[in-house]
Amino acid sequence: MVQVPAVRNALRILNLLSSVGVPLSASRITAELGIPRSSVYHLLTEMEEAGYVMPLPEEKTYGLGIAAYSLANVYATQQPLVNLGAKYVRNTAEVVAGCGQIARLVGPEVLYLYDYRSPGAPVSSLAAGARLSAARTASGRAIISALPETEARSVYTIGESAGLSWRDFQTECQKIREAGFAEEIDESVRGFRSLSVPVLDHLQRPAVALTVTFLTSRDIGEKEKEMVVTCLQRGATELSQRIFGLGAKQGSSFMGRVLNGAGPLRGKLNP
Numbered sequence: 001m002v003q004v005p006a007v008r009n010a011l012r013i014l015n016l017l018s019s020v021g022v023p024l025s026a027s028r029i030t031a032e033l034g035i036p037r038s039s040v041y042h043l044l045t046e047m048e049e050a051g052y053v054m055p056l057p058e059e060k061t062y063g064l065g066i067a068a069y070s071l072a073n074v075y076a077t078q079q080p081l082v083n084l085g086a087k088y089v090r091n092t093a094e095v096v097a098g099c100g101q102i103a104r105l106v107g108p109e110v111l112y113l114y115d116y117r118s119p120g121a122p123v124s125s126l127a128a129g130a131r132l133s134a135a136r137t138a139s140g141r142a143i144i145s146a147l148p149e150t151e152a153r154s155v156y157t158i159g160e161s162a163g164l165s166w167r168d169f170q171t172e173c174q175k176i177r178e179a180g181f182a183e184e185i186d187e188s189v190r191g192f193r194s195l196s197v198p199v200l201d202h203l204q205r206p207a208v209a210l211t212v213t214f215l216t217s218r219d220i221g222e223k224e225k226e227m228v229v230t231c232l233q234r235g236a237t238e239l240s241q242r243i244f245g246l247g248a249k250q251g252s253s254f255m256g257r258v259l260n261g262a263g264p265l266r267g268k269l270n271p
Contacts, residue, residue: 009035010043014052014068018203021148023061054154063150066107066158081208081243082114085199088235089210092228094118098214101126103139104207108158110140113208124189124213135169138194139209142182145173146198146206181229182209191216195228199236202244210236 012033017024026044030037044062047053051067082102089100098121102114109131117123126132134140134155144152149170156169164172176182185193196211210232214220220228 023063138196145176
């Protein structure tokens with residue numbers, strides 16, 4: 001078998017950065033992998049140009065870039081996940097006479113993979129194949145909030161920031177994690193409101209988001225909103241278990257709230 005050391009070492013660096021979950025310095029990468037420091041710098045430069053790593057000059061470290069995340073997330077586009085997820089967004093959308101979407105992150109944007117319009121629901125621009133700024137949509141925010149901070153910052157830096165500073169955007173992401181869902185009103189599409197939750201893969205990273213969108217003028221109460229969020233969360237949890245093999249006790253703060261009956265829906269998930 002022909003061996004290509006540079007390719008192998010580049011993959012080792014990607015595996016290291018993805019496994020530790022925090023940015024690392026070149027010297028730390030050298031120490032962990034035993035690759036000569038000069039080779040590490042050369043590889044990091046090439047990987048940065050290709051978008052697979054992102055330098056953080058103020059910290060003199062490197063984290064995963066957008067290209068690495070997009071590659072890892074490609075599995076989300078495969079048919080089983082969309083097929084299984086479709087029933088959850090369909091059923092939930094009909095609760096509010098709205099539309100249901102499945103979306104994934106592609107660089108600084110969300111790509112809508114699936115769209116369902118319940119009978120009588122108005123047409124929105126969130127059709128399958130549409131791309132919108134991730135930071136301005138509930139789908140994108142749900143996914144970004146479940147990313148490691150360095151990757152979330154990459155998306156924020158490259159894309160539209162929705163008029164928020166990085167500090168304010170961090171605060172918004174923290175609120176989403178605490179609530180267990182993302183919400184936006186009249187931001188991505190005027191006249192529409194969206195609720196969204198992420199689906200986690202076997203590495204407990206966000207694969208896609210399940211979203212329901214409906215008219216802002218449809219003034220739903222807290223009880224109806226809670227019902228929509230609960231349905232989406234249950235769907236996301238089941239998809240994580242069936243597609244990615246997460247156990248009933250596993251998951252991020254999003255999934256943990258659903259599975260353990262915590263957070264804003266405490267005591268209402270297990271009738």
